[in-house]
Amino acid sequence: MDCTHVKIKSPGGDNVEVYQNRKGFFSINVQTICDANLKIQDIVARWPGSSHDSTIFNNSAIRSKFERDEMKNSILVADSGYAQCSYVMTLVGNPHTVIDPLSGISTVAVDRYNESLIRTRNTVERNYGVWKSIIVATAVLHNIACNFREITPRVSTEVESSIRITDFSNPEDNRTIRNAIHHTNRKRFLRYFQNAV
Secondary structure (H helix, E strand, O other), X not given: OEEEEEEOOOOOOOOHHHHEOOOOOEEEEEEEEEOOOOOEEEEEEEEEOOOOHHHHHHOOHHHHHHHOOOOOOOOEEOOOOOOOEOOEEOOXXXXXXXXXXXXXXXXXXXXXXXXXXXXXXXXXHHHHHHHHHOHHHHHHHHHHHHHOOOOOOOOOHHHHOOOOOOOOOOXXXXXXXXXXXXXXXXXXXXXXXXXXX
């Protein structure tokens, strides 16, 4: 899971500054969740550029589904812009926060956990690269629609929810990894990587 800024023209009006992001240009901050095949599983595309990634997630329908335990054996891998919780895994920034004498978790386990998250999160970054490369194609389609005087659809919650969450489980996954994913908190993942040492 991550967010990316989609550049827009200044929308004008009294609240124009909320669309200006930290990089100084006007944008919509778009949150997506993708799977290992770069397929977008969830999208939220209605927040102005000044919105923080965690604000978008905290107000999203997908977070509510996780809170209601509708996502069962699923977790999200995210960067430090999101808060660590039982269903959102983030990097361990300071190993001393999770390593104590009774935990049995070593620095090696923390390093492996972090490396695993970095490699897993790389898919959302690659997804943005692929997605942005097809924006030109969508612009061409938009112009064709304009030439035929098609009505531009309004982006609504219903349009966003037309991208359905699919089952994140993969029947080919190793049983040990599936069991580790079932226990969705950081210490259990770290113990998994400790056992792999």
